[in-house]
Amino acid sequence: MSLTGEQETVQAVDFYEVLKGRRSVRKYDPDFKLSDEEIKELLQTAVTAPSGSNMQPWRFIVITDKELKQQLLPIAFNQEQIVAASAVIAVLVDLQAYTEASRIYAKAIEAGYMDEATAEKLVGNMSKFYGNLAPDKALQNALIDGGLVSQQLMLAARAKGLDTVPMAGYNVQQFRELMGVSERYANVMLIALGKAAQPGHPTVRLDVDDVTSWNGFSR
């Protein structure tokens, strides 16, 4: 709502423009700051992504504190976007996300999407299935879900005219020590988020024909 009491026009954001406009940006305007509310809004959009059994294993650490970013800088091999971007969002996954099943189903019951008997049965199923999953398989599943939500987060940022860069190049162990992340959680990636000071470089892609086979696998 505007201060004049007039209704603001919600500008439609073209889906394809968002996808085309998303590039990995490494140079950020250090004076541009996002509010916590703006960041939360992006995460809200991101978490509508799907996940295995809707267990939503994603967990986020939002890093906006200037001093903490300085501590993170060498851990991320001095990539300047760590300090110049408005925020760094660490995407983690909970390897025991299924233990939150009852909380998720309680919300579904509240929304009228599920009855209590179904919820109870599903909690049992989740516990049995995920509780017996080999740890490496549980990690692999969770990382895929982490990728799903990360892509939606980067697109959500672009839809707001913001830029991001996904980062795998950092010392994961040192990051975890700095933030106090326990064994229960695995790192997916860091995502720098802010306003570009320089556009990202254009990049190329392999032809779809080079990465696709039809009705069988031919490599």
Add this chain to the structure above:
Amino acid sequence: MSLTGEQETVQAVDFYEVLKGRRSVRKYDPDFKLSDEEIKELLQTAVTAPSGSNMQPWRFIVITDKELKQQLLPIAFNQEQIVAASAVIAVLVDLQAYTEASRIYAKAIEAGYMDEATAEKLVGNMSKFYGNLAPDKALQNALIDGGLVSQQLMLAARAKGLDTVPMAGYNVQQFRELMGVSERYANVMLIALGKAAQPGHPTVRLDVDDVTSWNGFSR
């Protein structure tokens, strides 16, 4: 272009409508068929997703053949979308995607984004880094990239009014035997793609506050 020679209006597709409209759909119109070209167009949109070092490890098997879908059906625990959906897209990742680096950089040189000396240096860097990566770490990295492209693929489908469901529940080993997938490639997920016969169920999400911590990790 229309047959009358008039320019067609490209309808803008609202980003948020696409995200809101994406739900996991399990009931498909079995009479609706996508052309190979339409499926390729969706993959083209999907692969603009980012990936680690832009190595694009994603590989796709598009399954549209009726008989092959019947063979896949029991492997996917008889989930009817396997046969009712227009296509099933298996998302795989190449665990040695870095060996395609020179091909990717050749395209970048051709596009004028890179010079040959830089490309040569980068090929060496990729080979050194990825060639020395522990196999489990290589798999984990690739699965994250597989998640990124999968999310963009599902959104690309929705932007065309199509529906999808990501599937992790299938016998991966039997799938690999049926399709002839070698050890070099790992499975990410199956995605059924088609026209919904029934809308997907609405689902709930944990509150952002429940999955987010600020400037440190507190769980």
